[in-house]
Amino acid sequence: MLNLDKLRWIDDNIDEYQGILVRAENNAYAHRMHLLSNSLKVTEEITPRISSVIKKVLQHLSLLDIELECYVNNDSDMNASCFSLGNDVNLIIIISSGLVNTMTQDELAFVIGHEIGHYFFGHLDYAEVKREKNALLDMKLSRIYQSHEISADRIGLICSGSLESSLRAIVKTVSGLNDEFITHNLHTYLHQIQSLNYDDLAHAYYTHPIFPIRAKALTLFSMSEVYYLWTGKDKQAPLTEDSLIARIRKDLESTTMKNLKEESKHIVEKFQLWFYVKSFIDNNELEQDEILFLEKNFGVDTTKKALRLAKENTSSVTKKYEEFRNQVHHLPLQYKSLMVNDMKNALDSMLESHNVQRYFKNLTKSILG
Ligand SMILES: [Zn+2]
Structure with a gap:
């Protein structure tokens, strides 16, 4: 044959x-x-x-x-x-x-x-x-x-x-x-x-x-x-x-x-943004250090836009977060590991007891298994 x-x-x-x-x-x-x-x-x-x-x-x-x-x-x-x-x-x-x-x-x-x-x-x-x-x-x-x-x-x-x-x-x-x-x-x-x-x-x-x-x-x-x-x-x-x-x-x-790499970068960035915004506003008023954190990582304009949306409608933040979480889920494992590492470094400046640390721990578990 x-x-x-x-x-x-x-x-x-x-x-x-x-x-x-x-x-x-x-x-x-x-x-x-x-x-x-x-x-x-x-x-x-x-x-x-x-x-x-x-x-x-x-x-x-x-x-x-x-x-x-x-x-x-x-x-x-x-x-x-x-x-x-x-x-x-x-x-x-x-x-x-x-x-x-x-x-x-x-x-x-x-x-x-x-x-x-x-x-x-x-x-x-x-x-x-x-x-x-x-x-x-x-x-x-x-x-x-x-x-x-x-x-x-x-x-x-x-x-x-x-x-x-x-x-x-x-x-x-x-x-x-x-x-x-x-x-x-x-x-x-x-x-x-x-x-x-x-x-x-x-x-x-x-x-x-x-x-x-x-x-x-x-x-x-x-x-x-x-x-x-x-x-x-x-x-x-x-x-x-x-x-x-x-x-x-x-x-x-x-x-x-x-290029899958470029596309992944975009997804990871969006996911991180909505993950942080969601963690910061969950049961809490947004604090000044959180706003600074967002501005440092995503720029002033993106932060402004995201916070405007958060103010208007909390459930749309959840929706955005879930949308990008689904996409992250389908990325190759190596991209996900890199992302978790980056987030860990970025979060180093946040207090150990901060809410977002707890969310992040759960996220790491659910993403990397
Ligand atoms: Zn055919």
Whole structure:
């Protein structure tokens, strides 16, 4: 069997199984029954062209013993998805009629290869942890999903055998257009990435795949050592493995997620501010040394704003505190330890008996375990 795992894109900024994804339970059998009743199962007799694409793809990947079923549903949108039934049928792929009607065989090979990629890399085995809304987790999740798409696209490219067909499949998926309207100058689509800005991407879109990033990551991959090696090209590839990783990471960080370190700094700072404010005002009038402490650590303006909010509405301080505590909870342990250390040093100037010391002790326990 081929070692497809070498093609996987790993985002080492994120540990996806740490409180973000869990093993999925699924009702795959019911889903399959639904497909059998409401869509068309691909067979050699009824849909030979689709059938032959699938056969070619499986042959190409040396996955001949995989039990795969493919269904076409009546949907003018362009979409494809897949799930696994476990031992009985390894993989079920669903493609929309809109997609089949618009794509050439090579483009379809990309789409089917992409779905097999999700299966092969184990993406189907996991589901999101049920959780409250949390900006940091949204970002991490987004980055996980981007990584999954980037990995799956590589299998798609291997199956279609052509970068152009792969990019066409992506462009057709986002636009719904067919060949009549699309030129061969697809590289300009990659420029769309330059106008994407992390700060303006609404939180709601974090978890959606960002197509220009995928297209660019795939194009870079097609220029890399790994791909050249895989396809047996004996020329020198323009991109070493290290530069491939650096280029993709740069795009991801400018769009889906700022550097985790920077983001953590922001969260830690906000958390500390609200922790102190909350501890200082709990059952107490704010004292002069507490105000000075805040000003020294967060500046005069930030302190003023925070205290104004505290004066207007105590419960909003609690809300802020809880919001950032949830985010801190999901930071890597090393960041949390650093934060606790910093706070310990900052609190050294406060009296041993001060309320905040007691709060801090409890906090240390709950954060570091
Ligand atoms: Zn996908």
